Amino acid sequence: MPLAKRIIPCLDVDEGRVVKGVKFVNIRDAGDPVEVARMYDRQGADELAFLDITASSSNRETILHIVEAVANQVFIPLTVGGGVRTVDNIRSLLNVGADKIxxxxxxxxxxxxxEEAAGRFGSQCIVVAVDARRVPDTNPPAWEVYTHGGRKPRGLDAVEWAKRMCDVGAGEILLTSMDRDGTKIGFDLELTRAVSSAVPVPVIASGGVGELSHLADGIEFGWADAVLAASIFHFGEYTIAQAKEHMKGRGIEVCEIIDEFE
Amino acid sequence: MSKVLVADFGTGNLHSVMTAIQVVSSGSEVEASRSARKIRMADRLILPGQGAIGTWMSELQDDNVRQAVNEAVRTKPVLGICLGLQALYEHSEEDGGVEGLKVLAGRVERFSDGLNDCGHRIKIPHMGWSKVHQTCQHPLWSGIPQDTRFYFVHSYFARSDRDSEVAAVADYGLEFTCAAARENLFAVQFHPEKSRRQGLRLLTNFLNWNGEV
Structure with missing residues (x-):
């Protein structure tokens, strides 16, 4: 398939600052979302994801300003999440330049x-984020849906839940393994493959990336359509360009940056 | 000063299109509106759109607006983006079947489920960066290399009936028209406003275009 697999760096934003210790050597302020977004854009990110981790109503204005500032300078798709509860929240974010919520x-x-959101704005901009954790001692394996940043189990089967969300209009699934998140040992490939083969829409794999081979594994063995990572890019261990080079070496189609436009 | 009007038919990506156009539009006046009068007064028109085509076309139920758009697509440089391409065809399968503006010959159909070469599901929407294969020379392709990737997000595609109106094709399980051209009209399925510098280049080319091929 000629469609390139996407690499999506994710920025956690708290009180208007990028958190989780972004450490770029070549930008002035690694906590400034706009600077970080521009850096990733220059490196060749296919999209950017912003997660508003404060997500309290008093901070909604902050994330709007950030999205607007980034959208004015970076011309790639922007996904924004965190605390989105109403059609009005979505409209406000789209109106300042977010592409997907x-x-x-x-x-x-x-x-x-x-259903309401997809009906109003189109499925193409509605991403359902599924945070899943393995149910112990199940064979075949099963995963349960969690919410509230992975703290609250919801008694829902993750694969069935993802399918149901597509039935009501989700245009993409952002799938995070809570078991793997922050471990740097790679995606939960079984989970990724189970969801990706069950749903008709693209799946973004997330949670657990510690090295470049993990990104390629997510595509090759997890059958993901896109891969999301935070820390391996934030700490400057690897650039997006290196990730693409690695994936290309594994025979995966990627979108290469064309020098003549830089 | 050249007046650029971005048609505001109440769907999705208006902000992104406005921002990108403003970045590249030195010396042009850019405005978003759905007024028939403003569409008539503009030197060039952009028809953006994302979401559902039924909603988009319902804005054109106003005869005056519809007529203004119909005049524009025959007389001044017009750029359609995403739904702005699909709406130019005769008919779309979306939303239970919607009549288009019938400026271009062909129909808009939904991608069908299937498996790709690796045996994986073909995901709908087609979302991401695909190669745009130019099938003709055109001022809007100026400086854009053959097979450059642009950002797509759509579940429906145009099946053109007239080869002379195809300006580029892309492949997603099947080959479809991803850019169409006819005289003063150019339309793309992808999103130049979200396609990095190559997208901005295409928008710049549009602003510099006199509408002649």
């Missing part, structure tokens, strides 16, 4: 919200 807790609490 990621919804997690509110989808579980009110599944009809996804």
């Amino acid at each position: 990621s919804i997690n807790t509110s989808a579980v609490e009110r599944p009809e919200f996804i």
Whole structure:
């Protein structure tokens, strides 16, 4: 397939600053979301994801300003998530330049919200974020959906939940393994493959990337359509360009940056 | 000063299109509006759109607006983006079947489920960076290399009936028209406003275009 597999760096934003210790050597302020976004854009990121981890109502204005500032300078798709609960929240984000809105807790609490949102704005901009954790001692393996940043089990089967969300209008699934998140030992490939083969929409794999081979594994063995990572890019261990080079070496189609436009 | 009007038919990506156009539009006046009068007064028109085509076309139920758009696509440089391409064809399968503006010959169909070469599901929407294979020379391709990737997000595609109106094709399980051209009209399925510098280049080319091929 000639469609390139996407690499998506994710920025956690708290009180207007990028958190989780971004350490670029060649930008002035590694906590400034706009600077970080520009850096990733220059490196060849295919999209950017912003997760508003404060996500309290008083901070909604902050994330709007950030998205607007980034959208004015970076011409690649922007996905924004964290605390999105209403159609008005979505509209505000789209109006300042977000392209896709990621919804997690509110989808579980009110599944009809996804239908409403997709009906209003189109499935192409509604991403459902599924945070899943392995159910111990199950064979074949099973995963349960969690919300509230992975703290609250919801008694839902992750694969079935992802399918249901697509039925009501999700245009993409952002799938995070809570078991792997932060471990740097790679994606939960079984989970990724189970969801990716069950749903008709693209799946973004997330949680656990510690080296470049993990990204390629997510595509090759997890059958993901896109891979999301935070820390391996934030700490400057690897650039997006290196990740693409590695994936290309593994026979995966990637979108290469064309020098003549730089 | 050249006046650029971005048609605001109430769907999705208006902000992104406005921002990108403003970045490349030195010396042009850029405005978003759905007024028939403004569409008529503009020197060039952009028809953006994302979401559902039914909603988009319902904005054109106003005869005056519809007529203004119909005049524009025959008289001044017009750039359609995404739904702005699909709406130019005769008919779309989306939303239970919607009549288009019938400026271009062909129909808009949904991608069908299937498996790719690796035996994996072909995901719908087609979302991401695909190669755009130019099938003709055109001022809007100026400086853009053959097979450059642009960002796509769509579930429906145009099946053109007239080869002379195809400006580029892309491949997603099947080959489809991803850019169409006819006289003063150019339309793309992909999103130049979200396609890095190559996208901005295409928008610049549009602003510099006199509408002649």
